[in-house]
Amino acid sequence: MNNFISLLIDLEEINYRQSEDILFNLIENIKIQIVNKQYIDFLGGLYRLKEKL
Structure with missing residues (x-):
């Protein structure tokens, strides 16, 4: 059991x-x-970052 928890x-x-x-x-x-x-790509990356957080 201990190994499983580890x-x-x-x-x-x-x-x-x-x-x-x-x-x-x-x-x-x-x-x-x-x-x-590359501002359009920046905005897309910023949106994905917001989704991750």
Whole structure:
């Protein structure tokens, strides 16, 4: 039983880290779009970011 609980905790941590990585990547892409004056893509990225939060 203890191993099962440990496994669930590990899976939760992996899921959390993957979510952080995806969110970080999305934020970095939004920054690049602003610098490159891709405003329509920026607004789409901002909308997706709002959905994730």
